[in-house]
Amino acid sequence: MIREVITYPNKLLREKSKDVVKFDEELHTLLDDMYETMIDQNGVGLAAIQVAVPLNALIINLPNEEDIQDKEDLIEAINPIITHKDGEQIFMEGCLSVPGFNEEVKRAQHIIVEYYDRYGNKKVMESEDFLAVAWQHEMEHLSGHLFIENLSIIKRKKFEKEWKKKLKNK
Ligand code: CO
Numbered sequence: 001m002i003r004e005v006i007t008y009p010n011k012l013l014r015e016k017s018k019d020v021v022k023f024d025e026e027l028h029t030l031l032d033d034m035y036e037t038m039i040d041q042n043g044v045g046l047a048a049i050q051v052a053v054p055l056n057a058l059i060i061n062l063p064n065e066e067d068i069q070d071k072e073d074l075i076e077a078i079n080p081i082i083t084h085k086d087g088e089q090i091f092m093e094g095c096l097s098v099p100g101f102n103e104e105v106k107r108a109q110h111i112i113v114e115y116y117d118r119y120g121n122k123k124v125m126e127s128e129d130f131l132a133v134a135w136q137h138e139m140e141h142l143s144g145h146l147f148i149e150n151l152s153i154i155k156r157k158k159f160e161k162e163w164k165k166k167l168k169n170k
Pocket of ligand 1: 094095096097137138141
């Protein structure tokens with residue numbers, strides 16, 4: 001089922017998500033719904049809080065070399081933690097909760113993440129480049145933050161002005 005994606009400045013997006021304790025049917029439904037919702041909105045990643053569920057769960061599905069978003073590449077991560085990060089990269093980011101806005105953000109180039117799959121099996125993933133960006137972006141949602149908080153003061157002010165205008169014209 002497609003769920004509603006909440007958008008900035010909805011206060012729920014500032015909430016810190018809690019760890020999942022039950023790897024049950026309800027979690028599986030949430031993850032399935034998150035996937036449907038993300039695909040429907042042409043996204044490449046989604047955190048549970050974006051569909052108003054404050055749980056530490058996220059999904060990532062980047063396009064492959066042929067630019068196809070293959071479900072076989074779908075990552076479902078429960079209670080993820082970054083255990084290592086290094087390097088630096090600047091990447092043009094966007095977010096389904098800040099639709100229509102893209103800006104460059106600086107993040108670690110290489111990370112190692114520990115997480116659980118939907119059945120509660122522990123996983124470790126090493127990632128770099130775009131995938132590392134996606135992990136860091138989605139995990140930021142779980143801690144109650146958005147990518148726009150990483151912008152310089154000038155860029156943030158410009159964003160707020162444009163966003164206010166956009167909300168008014170809705
Ligand atoms: Co986002």
